Structures are given as structure tokens and as C-alpha cells.
Amino acid sequence: MKTKLFLLVFIFAASCSCSNQGGKRILSTERAIYLSLTTLKDKNSKGYESIDLIYSKYPEIQGDFKTAAAELKQRSDEVFNYIQDLKKDLIIFADGEDSPALLGSNILIYKVTRLNNTSVPRDILLGTNGEGKAYALEAILNDYKSFLKDIAKDDPVIIDKINNVLDLNNKKSIKSNEAETTWVDYSFKNKSMGEVLILLYSLQNDVRSLESDILALINENLDKTVK
Numbered sequence: 001m002k003t004k005l006f007l008l009v010f011i012f013a014a015s016c017s018c019s020n021q022g023g024k025r026i027l028s029t030e031r032a033i034y035l036s037l038t039t040l041k042d043k044n045s046k047g048y049e050s051i052d053l054i055y056s057k058y059p060e061i062q063g064d065f066k067t068a069a070a071e072l073k074q075r076s077d078e079v080f081n082y083i084q085d086l087k088k089d090l091i092i093f094a095d096g097e098d099s100p101a102l103l104g105s106n107i108l109i110y111k112v113t114r115l116n117n118t119s120v121p122r123d124i125l126l127g128t129n130g131e132g133k134a135y136a137l138e139a140i141l142n143d144y145k146s147f148l149k150d151i152a153k154d155d156p157v158i159i160d161k162i163n164n165v166l167d168l169n170n171k172k173s174i175k176s177n178e179a180e181t182t183w184v185d186y187s188f189k190n191k192s193m194g195e196v197l198i199l200l201y202s203l204q205n206d207v208r209s210l211e212s213d214i215l216a217l218i219n220e221n222l223d224k225t226v227k
Contacts, residue, residue, distance in 0.1 A: 026194050027110040033201050040208040047215040048073060051222060058226055065222040068151060069215065076211040079144045083204050086133055087197055094120040094193055109201065115194035125188045125196065134184045141166055144207070151214050158213050165206050 051069050055061060087107055091099050094114040101111040114120070125134035145166045152158040170180040181189075188196060 026115065026198065029198055030109045030201065033198075033205050036205050037208055040205070040212055044208065044212050044215055047212065047219055050219055054222055054226060061222070061225060063222070063225055065218055065225070069218050072151070072211060072214055072218070075144060075147055076207055079140055080204050080207050082140055083137070083200050083207070086137065087200050089133070090120055090124055090193065090197065093124055107197075109194070109197045112193055112197065115192060115197075117193045118190060120193055121188055121191055121196045126184070132184075134188050138168055138184055141203075142168055148210055148214055152217055155217060158217060161213060162210060165210055 048069060051066055055066050084107070087109075088102065091101050091107065091112055094117055095101065095112060099112065101108050101113075109115075124132065125137075126132040145162060145168070148162050149159055152162065168183045170182055171186040172180055187199060191199075
């Protein structure tokens with residue numbers, strides 16, 4: 001998430017509050033992520049369509065580009081949808097199934113009524129004895145990260161981006177005398193519903209962004225084969 005969007009999310013997290021100003025920050029950040037995701041969705045759709053078009057023109061193409069693209073889409077959708085379901089679980093647990101934040105398949109974070117609640121993220125994401133859903137999320141993201149790196153193994157620039165965007169390593173404590181903290185604790189411990197939901201939404205954007213990079217690489221390699 002080392003992007004302008006990441007900085008926006010960081011600023012939001014640092015200033016999140018129960019005030020009306022905090023609500024406006026949530027809306028502003030949520031809107032920025034929504035716009036980014038809309039752009040990525042359109043871009044990725046065109047990327048997949050390009051692969052299908054090339055294969056329709058040159059069915060004799062050697063290589064597993066189409067298979068790789070199909071697996072990329074499947075794996076990316078799985079991670080994205082897992083995070084979406086996790087957001088829904090948090091909202092239902094906090095507000096109930098009739099929460100104004102749940103609009104069909106869409107989620108409006110700024111309409112969550114208990115945005116400053118910290119017990120729900122703690123109970124759902126951290127749980128006890130490492131049984132919270134954040135640990136499952138970490139495992140899913142690590143698996144997805146390995147999958148992407150396997151496809152991009154010959155492109156060090158994309159590999160670096162994957163490592164930076166999905167940096168799940170332990171984090172150094174602000175206090176030098178304290179031990180490092182895990183990605184799970186760093187991301188979710190003592191965080192409010194608003195902070196957690198925005199972070200999860202940002203992670204969904206990261207998934208689509210990396211999907212876009214890998215898809216572009218597949219298209220690039222496919223074009224080289226055709227020419």
C-alpha cells in the first residue's frame with residue numbers, strides 16, 4: 001500500500017474519531033478507494049478481454065497464458081471476496097443484519113453506526129489463542145503473495161512491488177525497547193471499526209492493483225509470442 005492511497009488511509013487512521021469531522025474523513029477515504037477500485041476493475045476487464053481476443057485470432061498460440069490469466073482472476077476474486085465477507089461479518093456483528101451500511105452486495109462504511117467500537121474488531125479479528133479471522137486473512141494474503149511472485153519471477157520490479165504492497169512481516173515497535181509486533185497485531189490490535197474497515201477496503205484495492213500488474217505482464221509476454 002505504498003501509494004498516495006496508502007497515505008490517505010494512513011492519515012485517516014491517525015485522525016479517526018467519533019466527531020463529525022471523523023465521519024467526513026471516512027467518507028472521503030472510502031470514496032477515494034471506491035474510485036480507485038472502479039478504475040482497476042475497468043482496466044482489468046479490458047486486460048482479460050485482450051487475452052481472449054488474441055487467442056481467438058491465434059488459436060495455435062503456444063504457452064499457458066490464458067490458463068495463467070484465468071487462475072489469476074480466480075485467485076484474485078477469492079481473496080477480494082474473502083475480505084468483503086469479513087467486512088460484512090464485522091458490520092453485522094456490530095450493527096446487526098439491518099445495518100444501513102449494508103446495501104445489497106455493497107458496503108457503505110461511513111454508514112456503520114458503531115464506527116468507533118473496538119471490541120468487535122478485537123473479538124472477530126484477534127479472538128483468543130490466535131483463532132481470530134485476521135490470522136486466516138494473513139495466511140490467505142501470504143498464499144496469494146506467493147502465487148503472484150511465482151508468475152512474476154522473471155520481473156524484479158513487479159516482485160519488489162508485490163513485496164512492498166503485501167508486506168506482512170513483523171513491524172518494529174515505535175518504542176525501541178519493545179519487541180517487534182506481528183502484522184496482525186500491528187494492523188488490527190486496539191483499532192476501531194472505522195479504522196479496520198478502511199484498512200480492509202484498502203487491502204481489496206491492493207489485490208486489484210497487483211492483479212492488474214500481473215495481468216499486464218501476462219499480456220506483455222503473450223504479445224511477444226504473437227509478434
